[in-house]
Amino acid sequence: MNDALGEPQSVLVLGGTSEIALATVRAFPRGRLRRVVLAARPSNHRDAAVASLTAAGVSGVVAVDFDAIDTAGHGAFVDSVFDSGDVDVVLLAFGVLGDQLAAEADPELAVQVATTNYTGAVSVGLHVARRLRTQGHGTLVVFSSVAGDRARRSNFIYGSTKAGLDAFAQGLGDALHGTGASVLVVRPGFVRTRMTAGMPEAPMTVEASAVATIVVASLRKGRETVYAPGPLRFVMAALKTLPRPVFRRMPR
Amino acid sequence: MESPLSLTKDDRLLTGWGRTNPSLGRMHRCADAADVQRAVLAAGPRGVLARGLGRSYGDAAQSGGGTILDLQALDGITFDAAAGTVTAGAGASLDAVMRAVVPQGAFVPVTPGTRMITVGGAIGADVHGKNHHVDGTFGAHVQRLTLVDGSGELRELTPDGPSASQFWATVGGMGLTGAVVEATFDMIPVTSSLMSVDTRRVRDLDEAMAHMAADDAQHRYTVAWIDSVSASGRGIITSGDHAPVEQLSAQQRESALAFAPKALATAPPVFPSGLLNTLTIRAFNEAWFRRAPKERVDELQSIGAFFHPLDGVQEWNRVYGPRGFLQYQFVVPDAAGHVVRTALDRLRSTGAPSFLTVLKRFGPANPAPLSFPQPGWTLAADVPAGIDGLGAALDELDELVSSVGGRLYLAKDSRQSPQMFARTHPRLHEWQQVRDALDPRGVFTSDLARRLSI
Ligand SMILES: Cc1cc2nc3c(=O)[nH]c(=O)nc-3n(C[C@H](O)[C@H](O)[C@H](O)COP(=O)(O)OP(=O)(O)OC[C@H]3O[C@@H](n4cnc5c(N)ncnc54)[C@H](O)[C@@H]3O)c2cc1C
Ligand SMILES: NC(=O)c1ccc[n+]([C@@H]2O[C@H](COP(=O)([O-])OP(=O)(O)OC[C@H]3O[C@@H](n4cnc5c(N)ncnc54)[C@H](OP(=O)(O)O)[C@@H]3O)[C@@H](O)[C@H]2O)c1
Numbered sequence: 001m002n003d004a005l006g007e008p009q010s011v012l013v014l015g016g017t018s019e020i021a022l023a024t025v026r027a028f029p030r031g032r033l034r035r036v037v038l039a040a041r042p043s044n045h046r047d048a049a050v051a052s053l054t055a056a057g058v059s060g061v062v063a064v065d066f067d068a069i070d071t072a073g074h075g076a077f078v079d080s081v082f083d084s085g086d087v088d089v090v091l092l093a094f095g096v097l098g099d100q101l102a103a104e105a106d107p108e109l110a111v112q113v114a115t116t117n118y119t120g121a122v123s124v125g126l127h128v129a130r131r132l133r134t135q136g137h138g139t140l141v142v143f144s145s146v147a148g149d150r151a152r153r154s155n156f157i158y159g160s161t162k163a164g165l166d167a168f169a170q171g172l173g174d175a176l177h178g179t180g181a182s183v184l185v186v187r188p189g190f191v192r193t194r195m196t197a198g199m200p201e202a203p204m205t206v207e208a209s210a211v212a213t214i215v216v217a218s219l220r221k222g223r224e225t226v227y228a229p230g231p232l233r234f235v236m237a238a239l240k241t242l243p244r245p246v247f248r249r250m251p252r
Numbered sequence: 253m254e255s256p257l258s259l260t261k262d263d264r265l266l267t268g269w270g271r272t273n274p275s276l277g278r279m280h281r282c283a284d285a286a287d288v289q290r291a292v293l294a295a296g297p298r299g300v301l302a303r304g305l306g307r308s309y310g311d312a313a314q315s316g317g318g319t320i321l322d323l324q325a326l327d328g329i330t331f332d333a334a335a336g337t338v339t340a341g342a343g344a345s346l347d348a349v350m351r352a353v354v355p356q357g358a359f360v361p362v363t364p365g366t367r368m369i370t371v372g373g374a375i376g377a378d379v380h381g382k383n384h385h386v387d388g389t390f391g392a393h394v395q396r397l398t399l400v401d402g403s404g405e406l407r408e409l410t411p412d413g414p415s416a417s418q419f420w421a422t423v424g425g426m427g428l429t430g431a432v433v434e435a436t437f438d439m440i441p442v443t444s445s446l447m448s449v450d451t452r453r454v455r456d457l458d459e460a461m462a463h464m465a466a467d468d469a470q471h472r473y474t475v476a477w478i479d480s481v482s483a484s485g486r487g488i489i490t491s492g493d494h495a496p497v498e499q500l501s502a503q504q505r506e507s508a509l510a511f512a513p514k515a516l517a518t519a520p521p522v523f524p525s526g527l528l529n530t531l532t533i534r535a536f537n538e539a540w541f542r543r544a545p546k547e548r549v550d551e552l553q554s555i556g557a558f559f560h561p562l563d564g565v566q567e568w569n570r571v572y573g574p575r576g577f578l579q580y581q582f583v584v585p586d587a588a589g590h591v592v593r594t595a596l597d598r599l600r601s602t603g604a605p606s607f608l609t610v611l612k613r614f615g616p617a618n619p620a621p622l623s624f625p626q627p628g629w630t631l632a633a634d635v636p637a638g639i640d641g642l643g644a645a646l647d648e649l650d651e652l653v654s655s656v657g658g659r660l661y662l663a664k665d666s667r668q669s670p671q672m673f674a675r676t677h678p679r680l681h682e683w684q685q686v687r688d689a690l691d692p693r694g695v696f697t698s699d700l701a702r703r704l705s706i
Contacts, residue, residue, distance in 0.1 A: 001703035004272035004310055004578045004666030005643045009703065029643060031669055086316070086702060130256045135298070136276035136316030137699070175257045180265055180276035180316060221575070221638075 001086060002137065006220035007032040008088035012081055014124055015094025016040035016063060017049050019193035020143060023212035024091060030057050037081055039066035040094075068094045068120030069112075078127040082135065089219065090128050090140045092121055095162075097195050100155045110157045117161035122168055129172055132181035139219060141184045142169035146227070149187065149236045153248060173224055186215055187236075188228045204229055266314040269307050269569050271576035272637050272666055275316030275699055277301075283325050285398065285406060285433040291321055292431070292695060293404040299697040302431040304373030305345060307366055309579045310666025311699035312377070312426050318697065321431055323372060331356055331439075337395060339436040342372030347563075350555070354511035358439035359494065359555075361393035365610075367560050372432045377663035378424035378623040382473035382492075382559070385615035389625055390437070391423030392618045397435040402691025406433075416619075421686040424623035426662055428701055429690045443497040444508040447473075447558040450491045450549045453541070457485030457593055461629070464489065464613050465586075473558070478596065479537045480609040480633060485596055487611070488544040492558055499552070513556040513563070533605035540607075562608075572636050578666050580646060581632035583614060583625060584658035591656055592631050595649050599633055602645040606633040621679035621686075624661045632664065643667070662700065673704040680706075 002008050007029050013021045016038025025036055036058055040046045046063050053061045066077055081087065098113035125140065132138040147155060148162030166185060173183035188211050190202035211228040218226045227233040239247070260278070267274045280300075282288045292300055298317035306313050314320070326341030329352045336358065338349055346360055347367040353359075362374070362381040369379065378391040387393070399407045399422055407430075409419040422429045450471070454460040460476045468474055471491035478487040497508050562568055569577070580599075584591045592611065599606060610632045617626040635642065650672045653659065659676035660668050674680055684706075688694075700706070 001311065001316075001699050002273050003703065004270060004576070004637055006273070007643060007667075029647075031647060031671075034670070133257050133276075134317050136318070137274070175255070178259060178265060179257065179263070180274055 002088045003032065006222070008219075009033060010035040010086060010088050012037045012039060012087045012090045012128075014039050014066060014090065014092045014128075015068070016066070017043065017045040018091075018093035018095075018143075019195075020188065020191060020208045020211050021091045021093035022049055022053065023208035024141075024215045025053060025058060026056055027209070027212040027216045030059075033058055033060065035060040035085060036062070037087075038063045039077070039081070041065065041067055068116045068124065071120060071123035074124045074127050078124065078131055082131040086135050086138070087131070088138050090132070090138070092125060092128075092140060092142045094120070095143065095195075097155070097158055100157055103157050113157055114161050117158070118164045118168075121165050125168065125172060129176060129181065129183075133176065133179050136180040138180075139182045139184055140169075140172070141186060141215060141219070142166075144169060144185050144187050146187050146189045146232055146236055150240050150247065152250070170225070182222070182224070184215070184218055184223060185225045186211070186218070186228060187226070187232070189232045191228075204232060204235070264320070266303070266306070266320065267576070268310045268313060268666065270309040270578045270637070270666060271569055271572070271574075272578060273311055273699070275311075275314050277315055277318050277320040279322055280319050281322045281325065285326070285400065288321060288323070288400045288431050288433055289404045289406065291319060292400055292402065295319055295695045299695050300431075301696060301698045302342070302372055302376070302427045304343070304370030304376070305368050307364075307369045307373065308377060308663040310664065311703060312663060312665075313373070313698070315698045323370070323431070323433065326433055328434075329353070331358065333358075336439050336441060337436050338439055339434065340371045341434055342370060342375075342432045344371050345369065346371070346374065350511055353439060354442070354445050354555070355509045357442055357509055359442045361387060361438050361440055362390040363559050365560060366563050368563060371435055371437075372427075375423055375432050375435060376425065376427045378618075378620055378625075379663070380614070380625050382475045382612065384625055385468045385474070385613055386472050388615060388618055389423075389623060391420075391620055391623065393438040394419075394423065395436045395438065397422065398433050399430040399690075400433055401430040402693055402695040407690075411619075417686050418690055420618075420620040421622075421683050421690070423618070423620040424662075425620075425683070425687065426622070426700060426706075427698060428696050428706060429687050430696060440494070442494040442509075444495050444500055444504075445511045445555055446495040446500065446504070446508075446552045447492045447555060448495040448499055449551045449553045449558055451544050451551065452489050452547045453544055454487050454489060455484065457487070457596070460485065460487050460489060460611060461589055461592070464611075467491070468613055474612070476611040477540070478609045478611050478631075479541050480596060480599065480606040481534045481537045483597075483600070485593065486541060488541065490558070492553070495552055499550070504552070511555060513554070533607045536607045573638075575636065575638035577634055577636045579608075579632055579634050579664040580649070581630060581661040581664040582649070582653045582658050583628055583630040583661070584653060584656050585626070585628040588656035588658065589629050591652055591658065592629050594652060595631055595633075598645055598649055599635065602639065602641050604633075604635040604639050604642055604645065606635050608632070608634040621683035622662070622677060624659070624663070626659075628658070630661075632661075665700070668704070670703070670705045673706075
């Protein structure tokens with residue numbers, strides 16, 4: 001159960017090796033966390049994530065197998081996690097950036113990005129929502145992206161999946177309004193993680209820990225949408241008003 | 253087609269009085285005890301829980317996804333004048349009991365700072381009042397009760413005899429042993445509905461504590477309000493007794509036992525967050541302190557003014573804004589009275605202003621394993637939930653309270669950790685064994701029980 005100050009005892013991470021999600025888990029007060037389920041495909045990364053959280057003093061960290069693409073298995077997977085105890089916060093953090101130019105040449109690569117980021121999220125998101133609704137409390141945190149606010153020439157495949165995910169998450173939040181369960185949509189900008197390693201940094205680049213701080217504060221305040229860092233909200237509002245011919249010629 | 257996400261007509265989003273951390277429950281209005289039994293048997297995987305008037309501050313009277321038993325229809329009140337007892341349905345409020353019985357010359361054995369609580373809630377939390385040092389808790393005055401247990405069986409429980417362990421597990425058991433449907437309790441005979449009250453300002457916390465330790469026995473009721481904003485811990489001690497009819501004027505005697513208070517106003521439904529800030533609270537504390545006379549004796553006050561000043565404003569809990577508030581209440585043994593000062597200092601340095609800070613000295617404990625009061629000092633302070641650093645400050649105070657053998661009041665708690673709870677309730681295991689026998693399927697549960705792994 002969350003306590004009156006909004007601190008969770010139990011967290012499920014979908015995409016359990018995501019650097020942003022792991023930073024978020026570390027940002028919760030350690031004394032309250034009792035169960036942290038890292039749902040991810042088996043890998044060294046996953047083992048390392050369990051070990052590093054445990055070493056940081058987080059209790060009850062376990063790894064379970066989860067693949068965003070395996071939508072047929074999502075129902076049973078979500079049920080098994082919730083059947084062994086209430087979940088206060090679910091971080092939906094899996095996602096792939098994909099290679100835009102390669103995907104333009106091989107649409108099958110684009111389908112992988114879309115299936116992971118959108119289809120997989122819709123599937124597991126609905127199963128999670130059903131169980132949060134049944135337990136009468138809890139928040140699903142969906143990591144969208146500023147890339148979904150307005151798709152750019154340079155990464156519109158990824159951007160469009162985030163646009164779809166963002167719309168889905170907002171609608172799901174509205175469906176759950178008044179049920180005790182809720183959805184928090186997080187729109188990070190450029191964050192220094194594995195996903196962006198080696199890429200030229202955009203203005204207002206932040207560390208995963210900065211996003212984590214914003215997520216934790218937003219959960220406490222019961223917010224529904226948040227940009228990370230916060231001022232990106234104004235930047236994106238301005239970008240959205242640019243005429244197509246101007247936006248198209250923007251660098252990157 | 254029905255969506256699994258949609259609300260159904262009996263779904264209610266519930267919180268405690270502090271309006272933090274809501275969860276959705278399915279309300280089940282029970283018409284009678286048989287209805288309660290049926291609801292328990294029909295309980296789904298998320299269980300059942302009795303809820304009274306929701307005056308506990310935290311998550312004690314809510315259960316996400318569970319069936320919430322509303323017992324307000326179980327509101328019968330019978331006064332046995334010869335025995336001096338009342339038999340009441342668990343859904344009857346203490347307000348209703350007082351309205352029915354004060355005019356007949358009897359007062360409830362214990363009343364908390366609000367009379368808008370139910371008999372079921374008074375037993376579930378084993379509530380205390382300003383007379384704890386003399387009369388103990390509400391549970392200590394219950395002669396018998398009827399409980400619907402986790403198997404849906406109706407059980408008659410008494411404080412002595414074969415059902416004693418189950419009786420005392422239910423007293424202070426926070427609704428987790430079953431649903432109380434009826435109880436019989438002793439009343440206090442009174443000859444007027446007025447209180448004879450002594451008021452005295454104290455310059456600081458030491459004076460307040462010294463005075464209370466020395467003079468407690470002089471009065472049936474006593475409590476101190478502390479100015480939480482001042483560093484000294486100055487305050488006001490009020491002590492009182494039921495005024496004998498002889499103390500009333502001729503005119504007052506004509507309606508000596510009258511009791512029909514009305515609520516004055518409802519706080520507006522939407523308050524901006526932060527309306528109560530350090531400044532307004534400082535001003536309130538200053539005015540409250542100045543309002544009290546330096547010393548006054550034998551003033552006649554109404555029951556409402558003496559016991560339930562806040563019941564005059566309905567829904568005053570909304571003034572703390574949408575983030576809600578919590579009440580931090582602990583008890584520490586007499587020897588650890590210094591913790592009171594540390595707690596006040598810590599709350600002040602955190603910028604957690606409180607306008608309702610109350611200090612009281614408890615008398616002996618009763619046999620109930622989870623009952624809160626134990627001999628020593630209890631401090632209760634309201635604090636807004638949205639303050640930065642509040643969690644860490646209260647965790648620190650928890651450590652201190654537990655290190656001296658104290659604990660927190662479950663009816664007020666909304667944030668302690670399961671470790672803190674287990675450490676400070678040495679008889680938890682004993683209680684759990686009795687509970688498991690009463691509720692082998694674990695049907696009765698609450699958000700508080702989940703949070704604390706009870
Ligand atoms: C302004 C104010 C002042 C207060 N002052 C005091 C005080 O001075 N002293 C004090 O002790 N408390 C005080 N309280 C707390 C209050 O007295 C308790 O929380 C009390 O339990 C509330 O009763 P309720 O009917 O609202 O019960 P709820 O808050 O609805 O429920 C409280 C608990 O009792 C259980 N319960 C309710 N009905 C039943 C039943 N029929 N069978 C079994 N379990 C049941 C619930 O499951 C829950 O665990 C105060 C509260 C307020 C708002
Ligand atoms: N970094 C940024 O700049 C940025 C900006 C905006 C939004 N975001 C979004 O924030 C979220 C977290 O990103 P991050 O920066 O923390 O990146 P990250 O460390 O690369 O995390 C992405 C995670 O997705 C997982 N994943 C990929 N495909 C999966 C599948 N089929 N099944 C299960 N898990 C799968 C990866 O698991 P494996 O270890 O198994 O590969 C990895 O844990 C993502 O949704 C991302 O789109 C990131």
